[in-house]
Amino acid sequence: MTNKLIFMLFTAIIFAFSSSALADWQLYDDFSSGSIDTGRWNVDDSSATISVDNERAKFIHESGTANDSNYLLFDQTPENIIGIRAEVFIESCTGDVRARIAGYSGSVGENHLWTGLQLQPNTETVYDNASLEGPPPNYALLEESFYAQYKTPTTVIGVPFNLTMVFSNDKITYEVDSLGKIAYKYETPIAPNGGDFKAIGTRSTNGDGPCTVYFDNVYI
DSSP states (O other): OOSSOOOOOOOOOTTTTTOOOOOOOOOEOOHHHHHHHHEEEEEOOEEEEEEEESSSSEEEESSSOOEEEEEEOOHHHHHGGOEEEEEEEEEEEEEEEEEEEEEEEETTTTEEEEEEEEGGGTTTEEEEEEEOOOOTTTEEEEEEEEEEEEESSOBBBEEEEEEEEOOOSSSEEEEETTEEEEEEEEESSOOOOOSEEEEEEEEESSOOOEEEEEOOOOOE
């Protein structure tokens, strides 16, 4: 694999009026059990405390660990998931911590296309991005493939958001209720079920924090 761009942005169109119309969404978890269901989720909480509070998944992302992500990873056949939808609410946040739904949208040979839909309070942005990563165990970044953001500034703290990503063989469609829809169209088709990692969670590049984030009503 060379550093030549494998994917190029063909179009990024914001549809300010639409909402997700897929009829086949299935509730994955509404956290009504009162605890993290380890039959549904793999827990990666290296720099966060993840719990259930008032029937919502609660992430408290602590400071002090740079380049660290904290996730609830879909445990039930994530490679077959072709859409993720979740309610996300950031209660408070310090620094560059962001909340997101994320994962591999498909595979390209031995490599994977990583993508995320992210809320970042310190820059008042809601954005989508995608990048090509190498194979395990290192998952090295090969190329930044796509970036698009919704209107800036957008108030992120204290505002509930519905975040949606849908994967097909020719594009990723990102949607944020009240802000609209963005489509990233591939130059070359990609099988939409090639990724075994899909998740909800938080990340900090600088090791900032703390940040308290709630997730609820997760659909696939």
